[in-house]
Amino acid sequence: xxxxxxxxxxxxxxxxxxxxxxxxxxxxxxxxxxxxxxxxxxxxxxxxxxxxxxxxxxxxxxxxxxxxxxxxxxxxxxxxxxxxxxxxxxxxxxxxxxxxxxxxxxxxxxxxxxxxxxxx
Numbered sequence: 001x002x003x004x005x006x007x008x009x010x011x012x013x014x015x016x017x018x019x020x021x022x023x024x025x026x027x028x029x030x031x032x033x034x035x036x037x038x039x040x041x042x043x044x045x046x047x048x049x050x051x052x053x054x055x056x057x058x059x060x061x062x063x064x065x066x067x068x069x070x071x072x073x074x075x076x077x078x079x080x081x082x083x084x085x086x087x088x089x090x091x092x093x094x095x096x097x098x099x100x101x102x103x104x105x106x107x108x109x110x111x112x113x114x115x116x117x118x119x120x
Contacts, residue, residue: 001018001115001116003052003115005120006119007119008052009088010049012071013044013069015030015067016042017065018039018040018042019065020038020061024038025100026103028066030066030068030077030089041056058110061109062107063109064106065118066089067089068085069087090118092107092116093105093107
């Protein structure tokens with residue numbers, strides 16, 4: 001599976017997670033970087049402006065992707081007083097919601113090669 005993230009306007013540390021668990025996806029607030037149950041694959045990598053492209057080997061199944069750019073490199077998604085993110089973020093299917101969208105809105109099925117594009 002390939003993932004393309006478009007519209008990166010500020011460089012920083014990309015946090016990308018490919019979730020296999022509805023519960024983990026819907027409860028993740030971007031404050032626990034790294035591997036954990038319910039996340040099939042991911043990457044934490046310093047990137048610049050522009051477009052990010054990555055490839056991941058994952059087994060067939062249903063997944064959702066969440067990404068954010070940690071611009072100040074403090075290992076969390078910064079939010080304002082109201083909980084609205086101050087750093088760039090996005091989800092597979094470009095799912096939108098106030099907060100984290102439902103897993104169903106962001107999920108997709110992998111059974112053959114797939115390219116997922118996410119706009120920030």
